[in-house]
Amino acid sequence: MSEKRSLMKAAGVVGAITLLSRVLGLVRDAVIAATLGAGYLSDCFNIAFEIPNLARRVLGEGALSAFIVPVYTQRRLEQSDEMGWRFVSNALNTFTLLTMILTAVGMFFSKELFLFFGGAKFYFEGETEYLELGVRLTRIMFPFLICLAAASLLMGVLHSHRHFSTPSLGSVTINITIIAASLIWAGSTQRRFAFILSWAVVVGGVMRVAIMIPPLLSHGFRYMPVIDLKSPAMRSLFRMMIPATMGLAVVHINISVDATFANFLGPGRITYLKNANRLTQFPLALFATAISTAILPQLTSFLLENKRRQLEETLSFAFRVLMIIFIPVTVGTIVLGRPIVELLLQRGRWGAEATLGTYYGIMFYSLEMVPIAFIRVLTPLYYARKDVMTPFKAGIIALVSNIILNALFVFVILKPLEHGGLALASSISACINFYYLYRKERDVFGEVFTREVRKTFYSSLGASLLMGMCAWGTMKGLHMLAVPGTFAARAVYLGLSMGISGAAYFVFGRMLKVPEFDQALRLVTRRFRSRPA
Secondary structure, three states, X not given: OHHHHHHHHHHHHHHHHHXXXXXXXXXXXXXXXXXXXXXXXXXXXXXXXXXXXXXXXXXXXXXXXHHHHHHHHHHXXXXXXXXXXXXXXXXXXXHHHHHHHHHHHHHHOHXXXXXXXXXXXXXXXXXXXXXXXXXXXXXXXXXXXXXXXXXXXXXXXXXXXXXXXXXXXXXXXXXXXXXXXXXXXXXXXXXXXXXXXXXXXXXXXXXXXXXOHHHHHHOOOOOOOOOOOOOHHHHHHHHHHHHHHXXXXXXXXXXXXXXXXXXXXXXXXXXXXHHHHHHHHHHHHHHHHHHHHHHHHHHHHHHHOOOHHHHHHHHHHHXXXXXXXXXXXXXXXXXXXXXXXXXXXXXXXXXXXXXXXXXXXXXXXXXXXXHHHHHHHHXXXXXXXXXXXXXXXXXXXXXXXXXXXXXXXXXOXXXXXXXXXXXXXXXXXXXXXXXXXXXXXXXHHOOXXXXXXXXXXXXXHHHHHHHHHHHHHHHHHHHHHOOOOOHHHHHHHHHHHHHHHHHHHHHHHHHOOOOOHXXXXXXXXXXXXXXXX
């Protein structure tokens, strides 16, 4: 019980700060949408921005920050704090040098990268203006990789000290710099605004590193000018990092595969999918990332101390909590997705057609929430065991599945779905990814999906479907009274619908006696009142 309370508290801290980041992210997306609209220019920016975004997901939310935890923890336990800090300095210097080289190479091959991440249509159809714009934006944002690698490494070190608040604030910095730049240069042309946003991304990366220096110093960090690639700790880190980074990159390259197919469907389709994906990622980042971040240090300790029963119980508990949260979120997103997009994005150059196109993507992307939430807990579990090949194989299988399904849905069996078919393919490939990880995990760690977990799934699904009916009925009833025209009216209508839906889920969850229901509710509410750790 003490471990569960510790997990819930840490997840609450991360969730509270992640909520701030994601709210600012919604403001950021609203500013970008109102200024750039949905067309080839916005598609160019989104393709170029996906490259540093991919680095953020792979490093900041994955391999580097995750693997530093077990290696650094073992270094401190088996040797001394001084040797632990020496390893941190060694890793920091090594990865800074490595990412500087990669940045130089990436800037040189910016055209090829832009084509790979979705800009191929501009090349094949002779759209030189958009191709040149995308290449320049990609080149500007590439140095973000250097800052991201350093920030990710320091984030993992702070997680090892059970300090979660400051690392979570890192994602806030980019949103702040983009919003500030948008306010300062509000009257700029669309093209100039795209360049301003690109520079704001780089400034946000520098700020992300800077804010983690003070807490590191308070924990005793002392910088050492050392680069020793032959040290056992660095060798251990690289052995895990290389295949794991490839595996995570493969998973997120799925997004770029979607962009490549979407660009051939017409202008604005990439923007529709990017915004749809970001909106469905909001609850995932708020809760799934919070729980996976908080659970990694505990799982590492259980594995090192060979506490098999505690490990299984903690993992099963995390899965039950995620079900209780994400099943109703999935249903609610499908039902209320359109008014959410209208409220957040529909203004300026973003019209009703763009709103409908984005909601169409949300309907299918929302189906991947539950499997992705599970993946974000299972993946660091494998990393804690220093098993990097299983996530890599799962990523490869998911990527191949996504490519095949994209081709089938867009060009063959479900062609009328258009960009909705791309989102559906991503959701199916996420399910395949999770199933592979689960089958392997069950063989190694025992049965996690127990009878209690299955009961949680069915009861929360039943409560969620009833909640969805209430949400649909509420929105329809409000629209019968009057169609909302202003931002305030939309906010009131949506707020009432979401409030009634939340109350309905609470009532139906109680009626159906959903297991772990109270713990999940405490996690949801704790994010608003948690204090930084």
